[in-house]
Amino acid sequence: MSTHSYLSELFSLDGRTALVTGGSSGIGRAIATALARAGARTVLMARGKEELAATADALTAEGCQVGWVSADLSTRPGVHAAAEEAVALVGEPDILVNSAGINLRPPMDELDEEVWDRTMAVNLTAPYLLGRRFGPGMAERGYGRIIHISSQQAHRAFVRSGAYGVSKGGLESLARSQAEAWSSAGVTCNTLVPGFVLTRLNARLAGDPATVDALAARTMVGRNGLPEDFASAAVFLAGPGSGYVTGQSIFVDGGFSVH
Ligand SMILES: NC(=O)c1ccc[n+]([C@@H]2O[C@H](COP(=O)([O-])OP(=O)(O)OC[C@H]3O[C@@H](n4cnc5c(N)ncnc54)[C@H](OP(=O)(O)O)[C@@H]3O)[C@@H](O)[C@H]2O)c1
Numbered sequence: 001m002s003t004h005s006y007l008s009e010l011f012s013l014d015g016r017t018a019l020v021t022g023g024s025s026g027i028g029r030a031i032a033t034a035l036a037r038a039g040a041r042t043v044l045m046a047r048g049k050e051e052l053a054a055t056a057d058a059l060t061a062e063g064c065q066v067g068w069v070s071a072d073l074s075t076r077p078g079v080h081a082a083a084e085e086a087v088a089l090v091g092e093p094d095i096l097v098n099s100a101g102i103n104l105r106p107p108m109d110e111l112d113e114e115v116w117d118r119t120m121a122v123n124l125t126a127p128y129l130l131g132r133r134f135g136p137g138m139a140e141r142g143y144g145r146i147i148h149i150s151s152q153q154a155h156r157a158f159v160r161s162g163a164y165g166v167s168k169g170g171l172e173s174l175a176r177s178q179a180e181a182w183s184s185a186g187v188t189c190n191t192l193v194p195g196f197v198l199t200r201l202n203a204r205l206a207g208d209p210a211t212v213d214a215l216a217a218r219t220m221v222g223r224n225g226l227p228e229d230f231a232s233a234a235v236f237l238a239g240p241g242s243g244y245v246t247g248q249s250i251f252v253d254g255g256f257s258v259h
Contacts, residue, residue: 011240024052035235074126098126103201127174215256
């Protein structure tokens, strides 16, 4: 067997379909890029049309098959409608990546109900609704991969975890519940846990180099994360070779969490 065909057997996503929320920016964009390059017909889902089109166009120019759906995942009707639009583009997804997320960081005393509700809606309810919509079909077809993106703050209080940390803790529990429900039918459900990655989500910190450096120093590798650091972990979790890995929270954080 050639090296190429052996690697394909483990990791190829040829013939698969993928939906990546938050696929227009940061970690989600890097993951969507990786899945599309590994062969999956991929749909990106987020609000901003310009970023969606730019990401899809760049990948299409490389020969990947990529479409996009503009949707606001903070409302339940928005999620339901967007799911059907994605199906219209590529059919039922075999791979669902929930990377869309928001981190509003009011101090606990000022954390009002609107921030709480919006955080839960985007970070937790949308992944639940998309899992509910697509998980049973994956189980019926005998193959599925659900990948959530959580946070250090699911595991420790850290820089005003507030509602965000709660939503991410719930997301990791959701992965375990989904894994319990569908793994025996070939649908694995896992979470990738980033450390600190300088993206739009925390762009505010770019102007605070001392904090950025202090965060890098807390890792073992000695640098903060890059969106590209998630590419191979996502391809692994999306592909055929990870069929016995389920319900797990996998830290891609340069050792941040164990230092
Ligand atoms: N960066 C980090 O250090 C870090 C650390 C731990 C965890 N994470 C998690 O990683 C995931 C990706 O974050 P990132 O750092 O890559 O941030 P990012 O660059 O800001 O990307 C967030 C994505 O979510 C989309 N999104 C936000 N609100 C949405 C809504 N209401 N409806 C639909 N899409 C929405 C955004 O597009 P639109 O704004 O156009 O909608 C964008 O595509 C998040 O779940 C985040 O919590 C990040």
